[in-house]
Amino acid sequence: MAEQAAIRHELAANLTVQQIKQLERRSRRESLGRAWYKFSRNPLSIVGVATVALVVLLAIFAPWVTPYPKHAGAFTDFAHAKIPPSLEHPFGTDQIGRDVLTRIIFGLRSSLLMGVVVLALVVPPGVLLGLLAGYYQGTWIDTVIMRVTDIFLSVPPLILALAVASVLKPNLWNGMMAVSLMWWPWYTRLVYGLGVALRNEYFVSAAEVTGASTAHIIFREILPNTISPILTKMSLDVAWVIIIGSMLSFVGLGVQPPEPSLGTMVADGSRYLPDQWWIAVFPALAIVVVVLGFNLLGDGVRDMFAAEEI
Amino acid sequence: MSADILTVTDLKKYFVIGQSGLLKREPITVKAVDGVSFAVREGETFGLVGESGSGKSTVAYTVVGMYRPTAGTITFRGQNPFANKTRPLALKKEIQIVYQDPGSSLNPRRSIKEIIELPLRIHRPDENRIEQVVRLLEMVELPPDYMYKYPRMLGGGEKQMVAIARALATNPSFVILDEPTSALDVSIQGKIINLLIRLQKEFHLSYLFITHDLSLMRNVASRVAIMYLGKICEVAETAEFFRNPYHPYTQMLLSSIPVVSEEEEKLKPQKIISTGEIPSPVNIPSGCSFHLRCPARMDICSRVDPVMIEVEKGHTVRCHLYARASESIPPSEQ
Numbered sequence: 001m002a003e004q005a006a007i008r009h010e011l012a013a014n015l016t017v018q019q020i021k022q023l024e025r026r027s028r029r030e031s032l033g034r035a036w037y038k039f040s041r042n043p044l045s046i047v048g049v050a051t052v053a054l055v056v057l058l059a060i061f062a063p064w065v066t067p068y069p070k071h072a073g074a075f076t077d078f079a080h081a082k083i084p085p086s087l088e089h090p091f092g093t094d095q096i097g098r099d100v101l102t103r104i105i106f107g108l109r110s111s112l113l114m115g116v117v118v119l120a121l122v123v124p125p126g127v128l129l130g131l132l133a134g135y136y137q138g139t140w141i142d143t144v145i146m147r148v149t150d151i152f153l154s155v156p157p158l159i160l161a162l163a164v165a166s167v168l169k170p171n172l173w174n175g176m177m178a179v180s181l182m183w184w185p186w187y188t189r190l191v192y193g194l195g196v197a198l199r200n201e202y203f204v205s206a207a208e209v210t211g212a213s214t215a216h217i218i219f220r221e222i223l224p225n226t227i228s229p230i231l232t233k234m235s236l237d238v239a240w241v242i243i244i245g246s247m248l249s250f251v252g253l254g255v256q257p258p259e260p261s262l263g264t265m266v267a268d269g270s271r272y273l274p275d276q277w278w279i280a281v282f283p284a285l286a287i288v289v290v291v292l293g294f295n296l297l298g299d300g301v302r303d304m305f306a307a308e309e310i
Numbered sequence: 311m312s313a314d315i316l317t318v319t320d321l322k323k324y325f326v327i328g329q330s331g332l333l334k335r336e337p338i339t340v341k342a343v344d345g346v347s348f349a350v351r352e353g354e355t356f357g358l359v360g361e362s363g364s365g366k367s368t369v370a371y372t373v374v375g376m377y378r379p380t381a382g383t384i385t386f387r388g389q390n391p392f393a394n395k396t397r398p399l400a401l402k403k404e405i406q407i408v409y410q411d412p413g414s415s416l417n418p419r420r421s422i423k424e425i426i427e428l429p430l431r432i433h434r435p436d437e438n439r440i441e442q443v444v445r446l447l448e449m450v451e452l453p454p455d456y457m458y459k460y461p462r463m464l465g466g467g468e469k470q471m472v473a474i475a476r477a478l479a480t481n482p483s484f485v486i487l488d489e490p491t492s493a494l495d496v497s498i499q500g501k502i503i504n505l506l507i508r509l510q511k512e513f514h515l516s517y518l519f520i521t522h523d524l525s526l527m528r529n530v531a532s533r534v535a536i537m538y539l540g541k542i543c544e545v546a547e548t549a550e551f552f553r554n555p556y557h558p559y560t561q562m563l564l565s566s567i568p569v570v571s572e573e574e575e576k577l578k579p580q581k582i583i584s585t586g587e588i589p590s591p592v593n594i595p596s597g598c599s600f601h602l603r604c605p606a607r608m609d610i611c612s613r614v615d616p617v618m619i620e621v622e623k624g625h626t627v628r629c630h631l632y633a634r635a636s637e638s639i640p641p642s643e644q
Binding site for chain 2: 019020023024027028201202203205206207208209210211212216220221224225227
């Protein structure tokens with residue numbers, strides 16, 4: 001009898017669990033729907049998403065969507081150099097006869113790669129240090145982390161990047177290292193400020209008082225509450241990293257020729273202004289569009305989270 | 311009369327808030343709690359009442375272990391929770407707390423299930439957690455499908471019920487209620503109070519009920535203590551406390567409870583107009599800290615801090631009015 005009762009009890013529990021799993025899925029769907037509604041209320045956010053999606057797709061499928069994939073590398077065709085925009089070459093050709101549109105689309109690759117890699121390198125350590133400093137606020141851990149952060153923040157970012165890039169071999173990877181080195185303190189600062197405030201919230205005390213571990217409090221109680229500002233900052237930062245990457249390649253310390261990059265193209269093309277304007281102007285416009293796209297996306301992400309807090 | 315579950319003796323908690331002087335640095339301290347003694351009996355509700363700034367929450371936070379006392383001792387069933395640097399888990403399991411504002415005591419990024427699961431994970435790791443979460447939700451009269459909701463989807467009263475479920479998840483014997491209803495709508499306050507009373511009977515809980523609401527204590531507490539500027543003025547059984555208040559501050563508080571009917575009016579002591587506000591705990595007045603606002607002020611009050619006197623059995627008061635000369639006035643003053 002007792003055994004039967006136990007089985008029935010288990011069944012009932014399982015049923016509830018199943019029903020509850022369903023409820024969980026539904027509530028997750030609902031909150032996703034709500035988030036999308038808040039995000040899409042601003043039409044500019046949609047423009048941002050569309051732009052970013054288009055840019056990413058173009059970059060991924062560059063060899064198949066560009067009219068002259070060969071022009072992406074070391075290709076010369078002096079017979080067709082400096083042709084103004086036409087049907088065959090919508091953005092014209094450059095000083096050695098390469099299709100500008102093709103090179104712009106290939107150039108997006110290094111820009112996006114830079115944005116993604118730099119953020120991937122910067123966010124985890126920056127956030128971790130900020131969480132630790134915030135949780136141990138007022139102790140030597142806080143002091144050490146935040147003073148080191150201050151030192152890094154006091155170095156002018158572009159100069160540090162230039163120094164690193166010129167000491168090491170100038171290429172895309174060293175450029176990324178240099179930018180990463182100066183970027184993490186911003187995340188530490190952001191998370192530190194949030195962490196100090198969150199650490200004094202009653203839900204943290206409640207966890208401490210009941211015996212939760214420090215790791216639980218830092219990663220399960222505090223970290224989830226910092227995610228939305230971090231994501232918002234990340235989506236806005238992609239644009240900044242792309243600009244810095246373009247600046248580095250503009251001064252010759254980023255992507256090296258013949259690899260196409262938007263910054264290098266603007267730099268090379270600027271010598272042919274104003275007569276062959278298309279060589280520099282179209283890559284410059286491409287930078288503007290990409291950066292604007294990410295900024296609009298970032299604003300949308302911020303709106304989404306801001307509304308959620310209420 | 312049952313045994314004491316928690317004894318607090320001469321508890322002091324000072325906070326350093328700054329330093330005075332440029333060369334000769336002396337810490338500026340806030341004496342949030344300055345020599346508080348009381349005992350809570352098994353199964354009772356001990357009401358600790360005071361204005362904001364009186365230090366009643368600091369007492370609660372020290373008992374639960376958020377602060378270490380500056381001086382004094384706390385004994386819980388014969389054990390000192392502050393004997394070691396960290397409080398043993400077994401004691402954390404026994405002493406739980408429900409905070410005032412469930413909006414900030416529940417993590418907005420964690421689901422109700424995760425919130426209630428945490429104490430289960432720590433203190434009852436071998437039990438089926440889903441089952442326990444459902445049982446705890448049932449206990450506080452919430453449907454099981456609230457598990458996957460987040461605090462922002464719940465009303466204030468429902469959030470407080472979740473906070474109560476979390477506190478009960480460890481199977482505690484002693485629960486501190488830090489103004490559990492003052493952040494809630496009046497319509498929900500009664501529901502929460504009834505729930506708390508029912509749970510107390512069901513699980514034989516002892517409550518330390520912190521509040522500024524005296525009229526609530528009349529119905530809920532078995533004994534009431536009044537706090538003023540970090541010190542207890544008067545302690546008595548609830549019925550005795552309301553029938554026969556001794557301390558001028560208690561009389562002032564009781565006479566300022568708003569009432570609706572004539573009948574209730576008769577229950578109150580004679581009208582005493584309350585004057586002034588609670589002074590800053592950084593600059594505590596000399597002598598009896600209440601003398602600036604006291605209608606029965608005497609010469610001695612500004613010079614000598616009175617001591618606790620048992621006026622009747624179980625009814626103690628800290629006031630010169632009831633002093634037997636030999637007990638409260640030091641020889642130098644006589």
